[in-house]
Amino acid sequence: MLYDALIAPFLEFEFMRRALAAVVALSLGAAPIGVFLMLRRMSLVGDAMAHAILPGAAVGFLLSGLNLFAMTAGGLIAGFAVALLAGVVARVTDLKVLETPMTLVDGPVKAPGGLEGTGSVYLINHNADDALVTLRYRFASSSFDIAEEPFESGGHKFNRGSYIIRNVASDELAKAGTDLGLRAYATDTAPTVKTHAVRAPRIAMMHTWLGTQAEGWWRVEFDRLKVPYSYISTQTVANEADLRSKYDVIVFAPGVRGNPLAIINGLPMFGKMVRTSSCVSGDRAGDQAER
Secondary structure, eight states, X not given: OHIIIIIHHHHHOHHHHHHHHHXXXXXXXXXXXXXXXXXXXXXXXXXXXXHHHHHHHHHHHHHHSSOHHHHHHHHHHHHHHHXXXXXXXXXXXXXXXXXXXXXXXXXXXXXXXXXXXXXXXXXEOOOOOTHHHHHHHHTTTSEEEEESSOEEETTEEEOTTOEEEESOOHHHHHHHHHHHTOEEEEESSOOSSOEEEOOOOOEEEEEOTTOOHHHHHHHHHXXXXXXXXXXXXXXXXXXXXXXXXXXXXXXXXXXXXXXXXHHHHOSOOOSSOXXXXXXXXXXXXXXXXXX
């Protein structure tokens, strides 16, 4: 049986022998080149060269038919042409770039933060940093206003959406800015710009019992940003009469595929009820977890 499967095809068919020879030649030639490219961090060059050689081999076939020499020559010419053109495009024309001092980064990179100036009003520029969300929840009981237009204060420019903070201890804000990489500027008076208040919203993440792995990545990100949230199920939403009294935002993370009705109907009831050591009523595992 092994003879028929592994040896007989190569003895019977010529194209199988050619394929075997090509695979052996490819493995002998590609292995050392692949190691070299990996060490030089140029692994994708092999993929680019493969795409470059194929059109050259196709041109050789169109000109001379199934001729090994013509197809090889066409592939080599196309490969060398792409390599030379890539070198021309990637050539460094400004040699001063190579003289710029560089320092090896051996840890996380964090922007410098802290507090500058004195005063009871603090300004933080809106730069789309995720740490701005973390800061809002760190001082959840403080007063945060958001500027609706760009403004200037103390020689600094602030974008639309910048924070105007009150009722925060300066030492606590300075420490938070240092930890989060945010720069705050203290001033005696608030800027004369149109603003609106922003509070730390009460967030709930709604899940189903159909699958919680994909939405776990959303929970990881919320935890990384230190954003508190309630983890509720679709049953909680269905049974709660006044969701607005508990939550400002309900996030329904992706993770359920297939029939949308399965989200409403939930898991089908089949088999025996699942009990836990603390379960005394024989409820299903989903209901027990909600408690």
